[in-house]
Amino acid sequence: MTLIHLFVLVPILSALLIPFIGKWFPKLHLGWAALFVPVLLFVCFCTAIPKVAAGGPVFGSVSWSQALDLAFSVHLDGLSLIFTLLITGIGSLVVLYSIFYLSKERESLSHFYAYLLLFMGAMLGVVLSDNMIMLYIFWELTSISSFLLIAFWFRRKKSRYGAQKSFLITVGGGLFMLVGFIMLHVITGTNSIQEIITMGDSIREHALFVPALVLILIGAFTKSAQFPFHIWLPDAMEAPTPVSAYLHSATMVKAGLFLVARFTPIFGGEAVWFWLVSGIGMFTMFWGSFSAVRQKDLKALLAYSTISQLGLIMFLFGMGSAALQGGASTESVIYTKAIFAALFHLVNHSTFKGALFMVVGIVDHEVGTRDIRKLGGLLPFMPVTFTLAVISSFSMAGLPPFNGFLSKEMFFTASLQAGSMNIFSMDTWGPLFPIIAWTGSVFTFVYSMFIVFRTFLGPYRRERLEKTPHEAPLGMLISPIVLCAIIVTLFFVPNGLSHYLLAPAVHSILPSYQGMEGLIPHISAWHGFNPELLMTAGVVVIGALLARMYRAWQDVYELFPASRSLDRGYQWLLTGSEIGSKKVTNLYMTGFLRHYLYYIYGFLIFLTGGTLLFSGGLSLRFSHDVPAAPYEMLLVLIMAAAGVGILFTKSRMTAALLNGILGYSIAIFFVLFRAPDLALTQLVVETVTTVLFLLCFYHLPEWPKEDRSFKVRVPKILISIGMGTLTVLLALSVQGNKLFDSISSYFEDSYDLAGGRNIVNAILGDFRAFDTMLEVVVLFIAGVGVYTLVKLKIPKGADDHERK
Amino acid sequence: MRENDLILQTVSKVAVFIILTFGVYLFLAGHHHPGGGFIGGLTLSSAFVLLYLAFDVETINKGLPFDYKNVAALGVIIATLTGTGSLLFGSSFLSQTFAYFNLPIFGKTELATVMLFESGVALGVIGVVVTIIISISEDV
Incomplete structure (x- = not known):
């Protein structure tokens, strides 16, 4: 157990505490209590920067189940550090922002902050x-908390729809990923990512290598909203804006990118990996920005823009x-610059997209609408918000003097x-890449301008707005101001970030390049008149x-x-599967108890009986049997x-009485064969069952x-006789077979191992305690x-639907 | 609706104590002798069930004001949490340990963590059995 384990557990545990804090301090806005957690963690992770930058990843492991190769092991290297800082840093700002965004009176804050901390x-x-x-x-826990947060305003139909959609797509992708992980485990025999990297x-020659690669990528693509799985992200915008800023732009959707980065040392260099990741990435980039331009809702526009980025x-x-x-090799070191650029843009995107979401949230909060057709001329009312919007959207468009310019230039370099x-x-399709990249960037520029000009400039029409606009309270402005300050600072001093965060992360993605010259580029705003600059121009x-001239060409859409x-x-698939499964279910769910018993016992006879017959397990040997005593015969x-x-x-x-006779006779058998524990259990169970039966009589x-x-x-007769025969044959075959050595000698040491002389209970409470625990739960x-x-x-x- | 069954009530008053004692004995004896959390819990719950049968639900609820659903939930939580306790000492989940102590009155006594776990099992069993029986009997 290391400190880092605690860092993961602290938010989850405080999520449990949040409802109680809400009860104990009813006057407190819960956001202040929740704010404490990310700020604390952010500071803690910041103290880890020098150590990680010096090249020492922090590793700690707590064994969970060795037999299943499960361990709660944490690995804090450069790559994770960037993400932890984003999660806690943006998290702090978002929580601060949400305190002013969500009203204490109207919203159920204990739910909100518990979900947010869980996430x-x-x-x-x-x-x-x-x-x-x-x-x-x-991974799945993030999907679940995202589901809960999107459905935070669960009375709205669209919220529920968006929550369900994102849940189905991301959890479905997660299942693919799980299969990929299992395949990797089959190939390598370990669950540890770092161990696999050292292999x-x-x-690579294993037959499952490419399937595992594809499956893991599906997980990453669904989470990071890549084409064609991107459709969940726009609908997820039904969530409260702080959630969109946090989950659906800065952190959760980047989990897929993290996964790709994490597995690059394992899969990188494979042609399938290269083509899927870069090809789908590029197309998504274009499609996202192209679709963003047509959006009327500011948040939907930002959603498509996130997809594109x-x-x-x-x-x-x-x-x-x-x-x-x-x-x-030294020849291919130029490609590593793309990794560097990816990490740089990842940080930049979190800053400007976070700020943009907060700006849109402010507009929505103070004006009452985010429909781009109704907005306009807000500049005189909200000058500060306007400034923030300009900084963040110009950064997104890739203009100097903002950080987006630097990483956008690097993106053009990579596309060239x-x-x-x-x-x-790549000599066949390669030349398409710079063209698509450039076209996509043009659309990015267009929608970035829309955000600024259509919202804050142009004609002001009060009658279309729900409220008279005014500047947001200071508390709501702090977070976007901080982000915008970072945007500008990063433009002027990018190399500090590069040295302390990006370089260690590049090292952990490309361990084989450790220390090679030219791996970490020097970032400079001015790099001469080169193709990249011309592309930007x-x-x-x-x-x-x-x-x-948008009006002139909008018919393209x-x-x-x-x-x-x-x-x-997606909708067709959803309704189709609903109708289909309903039909199939109605086919066998007849409502007759006897049919259900047919299925259960029939399946059992078919499967167990079949195995017994065809695996040759059937053996009836009576030679070792002890002759039955007369009283045993009597009991039978x-x-x-x-x-x-x-x-x-x-x-x-x-x-019921005859059934009781059966039960008690079995108890007597247990006594005869000296199994007092079983006899006791059987007697008490039989008694309680009889009472239950008597109670049920009434009904x-x-x-x-x-x-x-x-x-x-x-x-009925067939099933009964079949089931009876099967049970008898099974019981007899158990005696006849000796497939492996008995493990009972292990249990006989129960006094030394578990300190108990009662073997049965030592097994129940110690050796096989997991079974017992789960049985209690069942x-x-x-x-x-x-x-x-x-x-x-x-x-x-009541709603009739529930009863159907 | 329940008849006033004098004989059953009188016998129960005595029998319940015997059953309860036996249940506690079974629970504690489980480490070395027949017994344990499951049987102990089942025996204890049969004592409660007897009470509910002999008297009516309202009377007993006055004397034993438990929500048995919570008892069951408490049991499950104890059984799960005692399992995680071993993680704090670097052992794997649900590891149990034991040691001998010299206690006053009892003398040299073995104390085992498995008893905490078994108490969760016992509470779970009591809670579930009584919950089921009460909810069926109340649905009249």
């Missing part, structure tokens, strides 16, 4: 975990992976490199023209009508008589006249299930 812990878990299964657990190229970073990671083709690449048969000129969109496809006769008697009873009471209807037709009776679920079934009464006139 923070899960996200820290994702970026710090070294064990793939732990990573997966935290290097030795695993994520694609851009994805492309850069793909380009960078080319450096690993054929091992580390892609155009002149001669590996991975072209973007500005053409972009400005397109933005001005008619080519992509909503009826043929991917979104429609009594049981047989009771069993047969049940068939012919006329009342339930008699049946049971009259014993009905049985349907004695041939059609009903034959399957018992509890069953108890609560019975309680709800009995107590739940649907009030009349």
